Amino acid sequence: MTFRIGPRTSQIIAYIILLLMTIITIIVLFFIIGYVFKNGFAQLSLEFLTDRTREMGKEGGILPSIIGTLFVTVLAVIIATPLGVGSAVYLVEYTRGGLLRRIISFGADCLAGVPSIIFGLFGFIFFVIQLKLGWSILSGSLTLAVMIIPTIIRTSEEAIKAVPLSYREISYSLGGGKLDTIWKVVLPTSLPGILTGVILGIGRAIGETAAVIFTAGSSLGMPTSVFSSTRTLAVHFYILAREGISMEKAYGTATVLIIIILFVNFVAYRLMHRFMERYY
Amino acid sequence: MKDKIAEKLLLFIAFSAIGSLLLITFFIFQQGIPLIFKIGLSNFFSMHWSPTRGQFGILSMIIGSLMVTVGALIVGIPFGLACAIYLAEFSSKMVQKTLKPIIELLAGIPSVVYGFIGIVILVPFIRTHFGGPGFSVLASSIILGIMILPTIVSISYDSLVAVPNTYREGSYALGATKWQTVVKLLIPAARSGIVAGIILGMGRAIGETMAVIMVAGNALKIPHSILDSVRTLTSTIALELGYATGDHRAALFACGAFLFIIITILNIIAIRVTGHRE
Known part of the structure; x- marks a missing residue:
């Protein structure tokens, strides 16, 4: 039974x-x-945030890493945003299905799934060695830019798609050309959605370790130009924790890192939410 | 005229993603593949990794990667699916609206933070309660399992919510309970999305590097139990790239090429399964 x-x-x-x-x-x-x-x-203290790093991180603060992270991330976003948004505009406004669209989308989807260590290998051999940029802020940000392009494409694509067709029709009926319509109607309307993608990209870039440690290096000096090597917050935290240099400083660095990333992602979420409420 | 130029320029820009993908593929393969031919496939897929003696066998690392990935799925799938089902079918709108974004916000936590938590909490816990060095397959699996949760929850949830409400109403009208509806109707209907979520999570687990290095122990031998130390493909690349030269560096790129092929296959399956975007 x-x-x-x-x-x-x-x-x-x-x-x-x-x-x-x-x-x-x-x-x-x-x-x-x-x-x-x-x-x-x-x-956390003012001193921790504004002091130079001393004795490999055992003493002092994390200012060089904060500045390094800022440089690398801002530069990556400056490079990736026009490429990502441009791709999205082309996908939505210029292709009507078809093979071309499939190829471009496929590229973005595949690139999104590539693990960061592969970006690290690629950035190391291409930017650092072949292009002779060395371990530098520039190499790091170029590598991160390639990594965050798919995030920006996907989010911008959704945002541009959400702009009602009637907006475009009104622009055309007033004699606006295609480019004018995109520039003056489509992009401004989808701006919050596009910004969401950019901000998500920023979050990803800030938290990245494997792709930057082999491209931006791990120098603790204060960066002076885009050709300086730098150690981002995430890399600094990784080295502190893994080499057991200082657990206290590791916790402090991790806290700063998490606060920044939660804040960035929260802003992205709020923006997207408000945008969606308006157009969906 | 201006419109024509803009269109050409945008077309050029639109190839940035696929162009980068091709560039990455080219460089990784160009650096790695010649070595595989030089040393032969049987050396490359052997058990002996000893760069100073010209032995570049990656089999133990492949097995290591496989073990931690399967472990991550064993941890991640039940919890991920449970969360997705609970949020999509059993919770109120309020709970959905609060928990979904929280789980997604947590996807942004850097992998080094997960690795760090592994070092300070999980590894000592395993060492005292189960024995062994603590740095182990088990620790890696749990950390990776937690890391892939947001991916699995988010994609499974979306595909469950996308199942038309008429399915649910029909099932309830026949007298089925909510749970019966979930098991017999909603999961099969949302199957492709759930599978895609799991495959993407799997890709994330195989490709994860920093968190694994921190908790896996990285010993170069095949683990005999889940409490043994383990070394993955990704950790070998990251641990040795800093000082490797010549054939050794080429071998790390060959590891990368192998990893890249596996991940790309997984990505293509996931894209196919969801019929993404089209």
């Missing part, structure tokens, strides 16, 4: 299990951030 559980009972059991697993997941995720913050907040 087999024992069968009725549908009502199995429904209740399933519900409880699903709820428990969801709660565990959320707790784990919060625990990770909470644990870093709990140990890291004590390390």
